Amino acid sequence: MDRSSDDESEVSESEIEVYSEKPYEQLKKGLHKVKVKDGIFRCPFCSGKKKQHYKYKELLAHASGVAKGSASRNAKQKANHLALAKYMNNELAGDAEVPLRITASSSKQPQEDASDIYVWPWMGIVINPLRSNDDKNLLLGSAYWLKKLARFEPLEVKTLWIEQDSLVAVIAKFNKRMSGFKSVTELEKEYEIKRCGKKDWSDKTGGWRSKNYGWCARADDYNSQGSIAEYLSSEGKLRSFSEISKEEAQNTNLVVEELANKIAMTNEDLNKVQYKYNEKAISLHKVLLEKEELDRAYKEETKRMQELSRRNVNRILEEKDRLSNELESKMTKLKNWSKELDKKEALTELERQKLDEEKKKNDALNCSLQLATVEQKNTDDRVLRLVEEHKRQKEETLNKILQLEKDLNNKQKLQMEIQELTGKLQVMKHGEDEDDEDVKKRMKDMIEELEEKRSELQDMEEMNSALMIKERESNDEIQEARGELITGLRDMLNDRTIIQVKRMGELNEKPFMKACKQKFSGEEAEVQYAMLCSKWQENLKDSAWYPYKRVGNEDNMKLVVDEEDEQLKNLREEWGEEVMNAVKTALEELNEYNASGRYSVPELWNSKRGGKATLKEVIEYMTQHIKTLTVKRKRT
Known part of the structure; x- marks a missing residue:
């Protein structure tokens, strides 16, 4: 304002x-x-x-x-x-505005005389002579007449019994407004049209008892004698139509004036509300402008921070790629050493049994672990630690192997020197001259040198033994690392990943299901499949069944599955080549991984090339997996 x-x-x-x-x-x-x-x-x-x-x-x-x-x-x-x-x-x-007046239209109000006085509130009188077949109790009931006169909308109905004339008088009361007058005049007109109005009732010509009569109550009814007049005088009073119209108009004008005042006050309140609304709208507009400015500043700051974050991420990724390339290069170098170490992983039967017992304990422990609730970050960190540990162990093993080779060469050189000195000493002993002091001195020096070489050889053998023990310990650590990788990655790997944890020596059940479905149908195929798999799984565990044979010469003798074994031949004839090959594969895996225990063991497996996964392959896969997770986390 x-x-x-x-x-x-x-x-x-x-x-x-x-x-x-x-x-x-x-x-x-x-x-x-x-x-x-x-x-x-x-x-x-x-x-x-x-x-x-x-x-x-x-x-x-x-x-x-x-x-x-x-x-x-x-x-x-x-x-x-x-x-x-x-x-x-x-x-x-x-x-000031001229007050509103209600004027009765000539088309809606009947012409009235000064002497036309009505009973007010408006009342209508209906006379029903009692005939021989009429039910007096029904006619004296108000409900009957309310229903019969419902089209005129009376407020209430009073019935009177006129004994001397044997007739029922019905007095219908209407509302005090002009709508009530309209209803009672419509009642009167309807009976007049039927020639059953007040005049017809007064004349009583012909069969008057066969008709009903009705009219609007006026002064002559009010001033007459009898029960009808008594009821009219007790419930109403006489008023002229002009008085009633004037009073109705005055009441209407009062209502109109009151409503006009309320409208004026409402408009004032509306103006106040409009003023407050304008103030609030201006304030809101200012707030919206401030909000837009804050949003703009926020977006600019967010954009700047995102750009800074993107640069940091790119820098980190570049550094990580560089480190990964270095790691891959070093892993390539270690691969050859790892192959040689794999060849030297010859364990005794006692050591194999000990390893199997440890694996059983680890399997039992794995069943109780709930790795599904461990966060992915902890798994990634754990795998990275294993990678670093493996890298360290590989480097230590490599150094040990180099030292072993160096010591072996020195040992061989010492042995040759000792043999040479020993030969020379023997020659000199056979051809020595007792008076030749020079020869004796040389022999004494050679004996001292020989003793020194032998002492050095003994020290080297002791060192070599210590290195061999450390090499065995390194091999054990490598096997423990593989076992730890199997334990840590079991829940993260599945049938769809390249690197998997495969149960070596476990039956592939798909050929069994396929063969059973070819021979049987419905539930019977399921039952036969379950029985067949269970039977051959038990056969694999049976140490008394030994379907192997040795092939090759003495220098290259190896143990293979004997396909001519009676049980395998029967299996091929009854269920087909694929089923027999599944059992043969399980036997080969058992012979390779657990020949003594004859139960399946977990192993890291490369599904892409269908062979045992090397530590390098596992580490490469996990490194790539960690890269992918890192990118996803940065995006989110």
């Missing part, structure tokens, strides 16, 4: 009446425009409001409402509106 500079001065509540004289004089002199045109006015002190035009009553209600005390207006504004209300009452009173 706009305000003049004069609004800055303060006016107390007690000075409102005095201060209102000044704006009142200004209004009288025409300095403020109030009347826009006939019937349209404006408030000169609220020019900033959305609503500018008022009717006389609306503007008067607005001015009076603000002057009496509006919480959102100061004392000076109240004084201005008090002057406006006084100006409208004194100077513009002639422009």
Whole structure:
């Protein structure tokens, strides 16, 4: 709302009446425009409001409402509106709206005489003579007549028994408004059309008892004798139609004026709400502008941080790729040494049994672990530690092997030197000259050198033994590392990954299912499949069954599955080549990985090339997997 500079001065509540004289004089002199045109006015002190035009009553209600005390207006504004209300009452009173009047249309109201007096509230009288076949109790029931006269909408019905004339008089009461008069006149007209009106009842010509009669209750009914007149006088009174119409019009005008005042007050409240709405809208607009500015700054900062983060990520990825390339290069170098170490992994039967027992314990322990709840990050860290540990062990093993080879060469060289010295010493002993001091001195020096070489050879053999023990320990650590990898990766690897944890010596059940479905159908195929797999799994565990044979010469003798074994031949003939090959593969794996125990053991497997996965392949796969996870985490 706009305000003049004069609004800055303060006016107390007690000075409102005095201060209102000044704006009142200004209004009288025409300095403020109030009347826009006939019937349209404006408030000169609220020019900033959305609503500018008022009717006389609306503007008067607005001015009076603000002057009496509006919480959102100061004392000076109240004084201005008090002057406006006084100006409208004194100077513009002639422009007030003419009160509404209700005029009865000639088409809807009957012509009335000055002497036409009605019983009010409006009442209608229906006379029903009792005939021989009529049910008196039914006719005396109000419910019957309410239903019969329902089209005229009476408020209530009173039935009277006229003994001397043997007839039922029904008095229907209607509402006091003009709608009630309309209903009772419609009742009267309907009976008059049937020639059963009041005049026809008075004449009683012909078979009058066979008809019902009805009319509107008037003064002659009210002033007559009998039970009908007594009821009319007790429930109503006589009034002229003009009096009733005038009273109805006055009541209507009062309602209209009251509604007009309520509308004016409502408009004032609406103006207040509109003013508050405008203030809130301006405030909200400012907040939205601030929010847009903050959003813009946030987006710029976010973009800057994302760019910085992207650069850091690229730098980290480049560094990681460089380290990965270095690791791959070193792993390539270690591969050849690993192959040689694999050839030296010849364990004794006792050591194999010990390893099998440890693997059984690890399998039992794996069953109790709940690796599914461990976070992926912990698994990645664990695999990385294993990779570093394996790298360290490989380097240590490589150094040990190099040292062993070096020591072996030195040992061989020492042995040759010792043999050479021993031969020379023997020759000199056979050809020695007792008086030759020079020869004796040389022999003494050679014996001392020989003893020194033998001592050095003994030290080297002891060192070699220690290195061999350490090599065995390194091999054990490598096997433990493979076992730890199997344990750690069991829940992370599955049938769809390149590197898998495969149970070596376990039957491949797919050929069994295929063969059973070819011979049987439905549930019978399932039953036969389960029985067949269970039977051959037990056969594989049976140490008494030994379907192997040795092939090759003495230098290259190896143990293979004997396909001519009776049970295998019968299996091929009954179930086919694929089923027999599945059992043969399981036997070969058992012979290679657990010949003594005859139960399946877990092993890292390369599904892509169908063979045992080397530690390098596992590490390469895990490194690639960690890269993928790192990229995904950075993206999220």
